[in-house]
Amino acid sequence: MLHNHARKRLESGEPSIGTWLSVPSPEAAALVARLGFDWLTIDAEHSPVDILTLARMFSAISAFGTAPMVRIPWNTPENFKRVLDAGAWGIVVPMVNSREEAERAVEATRYHPLGNRSVGGSGHAMSFRAESSDYYARANEEILLVLQIEHEQGVENCEEILSVPGVDACFIGPNDLAASMGLGIGTPLESDNPAVVEAIEHIRTTAKKVGVAPGIHTSGVDGMNMRIEQGFQYLALASESRYMVASLTEALGDVNWIPSERDTPGAASGEVVRY
Numbered sequence: 682m683l684h685n686h687a688r689k690r691l692e693s694g695e696p697s698i699g700t701w702l703s704v705p706s707p708e709a710a711a712l713v714a715r716l717g718f719d720w721l722t723i724d725a726e727h728s729p730v731d732i733l734t735l736a737r738m739f740s741a742i743s744a745f746g747t748a749p750m751v752r753i754p755w756n757t758p759e760n761f762k763r764v765l766d767a768g769a770w771g772i773v774v775p776m777v778n779s780r781e782e783a784e785r786a787v788e789a790t791r792y793h794p795l796g797n798r799s800v801g802g803s804g805h806a807m808s809f810r811a812e813s814s815d816y817y818a819r820a821n822e823e824i825l826l827v828l829q830i831e832h833e834q835g836v837e838n839c840e841e842i843l844s845v846p847g848v849d850a851c852f853i854g855p856n857d858l859a860a861s862m863g864l865g866i867g868t869p870l871e872s873d874n875p876a877v878v879e880a881i882e883h884i885r886t887t888a889k890k891v892g893v894a895p896g897i898h899t900s901g902v903d904g905m906n907m908r909i910e911q912g913f914q915y916l917a918l919a920s921e922s923r924y925m926v927a928s929l930t931e932a933l934g935d936v937n938w939i940p941s942e943r944d945t946p947g948a949a950s951g952e953v954v955r956y
Contacts, residue, residue, distance in 0.1 A: 699918070703724045756777065777830065783828055829852045830884050836884060851896060853897040859874070
């Protein structure tokens with residue numbers, strides 16, 4: 682059975698680097714998995730991806746030795762069950778704000794005696810290149826559970842949340858965190874707002890205190906290098922769609938051409954924009 686190298690790296694105190702996948706495509710996932718990230722997290726919370734596509738993406742990612750992770754839509758048992766049985770090596774749980782919610786996530790992720798995850802399926806073992814018996818014996822040691830702290834209530838309760846046995850890492854969502862603090866939507870991921878900076882540092886130091894790997898989303902290389910220096914471990918480098926659009930935008934701007942006039946619907950209002 683394969684080892685979850687991302688979880689082992691975090692346990693040893695090292696940084697573990699990945700990115701977010703928002704395009705529901707096994708082919709796109711395979712292209713990114715070839716690049717050498719430790720893990721790739723498929724965003725099933727904010728992207729239109731179904732369980733069959735998730736299973737195929739998990740298989741495409743693990744084929745290249747990358748850990749397939751997924752952010753589930755919400756902290757409910759059926760979400761854990763389906764993605765774990767489909768082959769996910771780990772789960773990112775959004776908007777965890779209390780110890781009770783953290784305990785619920787652990788119970789859904791771990792088999793008895795550490796939790797109440799249901800036994801069944803075959804995709805999970807295939808994803809780890811294992812027999813089902815080996816998977817059942819070792820899954821509690823290999824599945825990576827990451828809880829998102831992305832609300833000021835979660836910041837207040839973070840020590841209670843992160844001290845729950847079975848939690849491996851936390852992941853700060855700076856955008857939602859800033860919004861919950863009344864700072865508006867669209868606050869930069871590396872915001873220098875004193876309240877955001879203080880909240881992020883509080884989560885990081887608390888995670889270290891209770892033996893959980895601190896993590897955070899970053900907007901790019903500069904942000905990631907800054908967070909590594911600060912001691913964060915579970916680090917997301919923006920997303921594949923962000924880099925795809927940014928690279929194509931830059932390339933298109935460098936092409937020597939004059940676009941012909943055409944009509945295109947306005948993004949927000951439906952009006953026709955001519956250019």
